[in-house]
Amino acid sequence: MKYSILTKTYQELEATTKRLEKTEIISELLKKTKDLEKVIYLLQGKVFPKWDERKTGISSRLVLKAINSATGVSTNNLEKEWVKKGDLGIVVEEQIKKSKQTSLFKTKLTMDKVFDNIQKLAELEGKGTVTKKIQHIIELLTSAEPEEAKYIVRTLIEDLRIGVKGGVIKDSIAKAFSKESKEIEVAYNLTNDFAEVAIAAKDNKLKSLKMKTGKPINPMLAIRVESIKEAFKAVGTPALVDQKLDGFRLQIHKKGDEITLFTRRLENVTKQFEEILPTIRENIKLTECILDSELVGYDPKTKKHLPFQTISQRIRRKYDIEKSAEETPVEINLFDIISKDKESLLTMSQKERRKVLEKVTKEETRKIVITKKLITDSEKEVEQFYKKSLKDGHEGVMIKSIESEYVPGRRVGGWVKLKPTKENLDLVILEAGWGEGKRSNWLASFTLACRDKNNLLTIGKVGTGVAEKEAELTFEMLTNELKPLIIEQKGKQVTLKPRIILEIGYEEIQRSPTYKSGFALRFPKVIRLRKDLGFEDIDNLERVKKLHKSQIK
Numbered sequence: 001m002k003y004s005i006l007t008k009t010y011q012e013l014e015a016t017t018k019r020l021e022k023t024e025i026i027s028e029l030l031k032k033t034k035d036l037e038k039v040i041y042l043l044q045g046k047v048f049p050k051w052d053e054r055k056t057g058i059s060s061r062l063v064l065k066a067i068n069s070a071t072g073v074s075t076n077n078l079e080k081e082w083v084k085k086g087d088l089g090i091v092v093e094e095q096i097k098k099s100k101q102t103s104l105f106k107t108k109l110t111m112d113k114v115f116d117n118i119q120k121l122a123e124l125e126g127k128g129t130v131t132k133k134i135q136h137i138i139e140l141l142t143s144a145e146p147e148e149a150k151y152i153v154r155t156l157i158e159d160l161r162i163g164v165k166g167g168v169i170k171d172s173i174a175k176a177f178s179k180e181s182k183e184i185e186v187a188y189n190l191t192n193d194f195a196e197v198a199i200a201a202k203d204n205k206l207k208s209l210k211m212k213t214g215k216p217i218n219p220m221l222a223i224r225v226e227s228i229k230e231a232f233k234a235v236g237t238p239a240l241v242d243q244k245l246d247g248f249r250l251q252i253h254k255k256g257d258e259i260t261l262f263t264r265r266l267e268n269v270t271k272q273f274e275e276i277l278p279t280i281r282e283n284i285k286l287t288e289c290i291l292d293s294e295l296v297g298y299d300p301k302t303k304k305h306l307p308f309q310t311i312s313q314r315i316r317r318k319y320d321i322e323k324s325a326e327e328t329p330v331e332i333n334l335f336d337i338i339s340k341d342k343e344s345l346l347t348m349s350q351k352e353r354r355k356v357l358e359k360v361t362k363e364e365t366r367k368i369v370i371t372k373k374l375i376t377d378s379e380k381e382v383e384q385f386y387k388k389s390l391k392d393g394h395e396g397v398m399i400k401s402i403e404s405e406y407v408p409g410r411r412v413g414g415w416v417k418l419k420p421t422k423e424n425l426d427l428v429i430l431e432a433g434w435g436e437g438k439r440s441n442w443l444a445s446f447t448l449a450c451r452d453k454n455n456l457l458t459i460g461k462v463g464t465g466v467a468e469k470e471a472e473l474t475f476e477m478l479t480n481e482l483k484p485l486i487i488e489q490k491g492k493q494v495t496l497k498p499r500i501i502l503e504i505g506y507e508e509i510q511r512s513p514t515y516k517s518g519f520a521l522r523f524p525k526v527i528r529l530r531k532d533l534g535f536e537d538i539d540n541l542e543r544v545k546k547l548h549k550s551q552i553k
């Protein structure tokens with residue numbers, strides 16, 4: 001397939017904001033194409049499924065260099081244009097239009113070529129990698145038409161700007177192959193790969209899609225409740241009450257001695273937590289299974305559990321892994337089992353799944369345990385358990401329906417969570433400002449936004465809670481995270497791709513006309529960087545309103 005067919009689709013998608021029209025456009029392409037896999041990935045601006053370990057590792061800087069080589073325009077001038085236009089894709093499109101090269105000697109770009117070259121970027125390693133990566137990009141840009149170059153660059157910097165999220169892809173696959181959206185969603189939650197789902201839908205094989213040990217599935221999520229009464233109403237009685245531990249979600253896949261670990265966002269973190277693999281091998285009496293757990297840090301001296309931020313650094317760590325494992329050891333707290341010897345346990349009840357889990361686990365304190373549970377229909381007992389859980393330093397409790405199936409990826413109500421009401425918000429950084437004086441090399445003030453469906457609405461600015469040096473979170477660290485995400489710079493203010501999520505504490509939520517959400521935070525303070533969260537986890541306006549209301553009472 002010619003790449004131009006895809007770029008034409010991109011253009012059409014960019015030209016409409018209507019979800020139905022987008023669905024129509026994509027489903028037409030899906031019906032036509034012979035290469036569903038690549039089309040689906042490229043429509044999402046990707047070349048790998050999201051759980052794949054391979055990453056292209058391309059910064060805007062590197063793309064800038066490649067554009068410079070391909071067009072002969074200095075990086076300085078390119079940067080100026082970039083600031084003006086706010087989109088590197090448009091910059092390259094205009095430069096290629098202007099460049100004198102005729103398209104006479106150009107070979108027509110195929111989708112395969114674009115896909116393969118971008119995928120190859122992830123495989124390059126060792127000496128001279130940067131040069132080779134640039135070479136691959138130049139090769140694409142020099143054979144691209146202006147319009148094509150625009151989308152190649154946007155794909156490279158992971159900012160396709162065609163307004164296509166998972167929901168639209170899901171509906172388009174359903175429409176193209178005459179399936180229910182719900183069927184597509186169920187299949188997606190098992191595989192986390194729209195390409196695989198689309199192929200199965202086309203071949204009428206959705207039902208035979210199975211989860212596979214080694215490929216992560218979307219974890220089950222919980223709805224928030226404000227009281228035990230509300231919890232009982234949601235999950236029924238008796239209910240299974242669990243401590244809600246302050247660590248991070250870990251999905252454990254065991255296939256013989258081979259173990260793979262995934263975070264809630266399906267990132268593979270096996271290498272980062274290698275020290276716990278022998279424990280899993282020795283203490284889980286099953287050849288093959290998928291387990292659900294919370295990984296909790298503890299103090300190596302006192303053996304007491306520690307809050308999440310003490311181990312959060314370990315999730316991304318690439319070097320000194322052994323040292324960090326000694327300094328901040330972790331305990332596996334199992335709370336569910338999703339499959340057993342290739343058999344899916346998704347439709348088994350919570351109560352039965354817990355029984356299986358208890359049967360196959362050999363517990364060992366500070367290595368691998370099952371979360372403390374209580375099965376009760378007494379509000380008073382839950383109250384006591386909740387208080388004790390908080391006293392022991394946990395976040396609160398999870399209250400689970402004993403009859404509930406394991407429903408991947410959805411907040412369906414089989415699980416609810418109860419935490420103290422003075423709640424932090426998880427907000428995304430939309431804009432930032434360069435600091436003054438000794439902070440002038442850093443981004444030092446951050447404009448935050450909450451979510452309203454797929455839109456982001458500003459809710460305040462924060463500068464406190466970040467340190468100048470030697471701390472959990474410094475301005476330098478945040479600046480390094482944010483720099484590659486800059487879309488546009490005006491004076492001292494930069495607009496960013498909304499990727500970095502901060503947990504924010506505050507004194508109060510107030511109504512405010514200043515921000516788009518209609519609310520502002522009084523005395524906001526950065527509590528921590530939440531690299532474990534993604535777009536869907538950004539707190540929504542609904543929640544802000546609810547918290548605002550609960551303050552008034």
Ligand code: AMP
Nearest residue numbers: 242243244245248249294335371398417
């Ligand atoms: P939240 O992050 O506030 O939406 O709460 C949901 C998260 O709590 C899950 O994704 C888990 O990481 C964590 N969690 C802690 N303890 C448990 C538990 N016993 N059962 C389920 N999830 C738990």
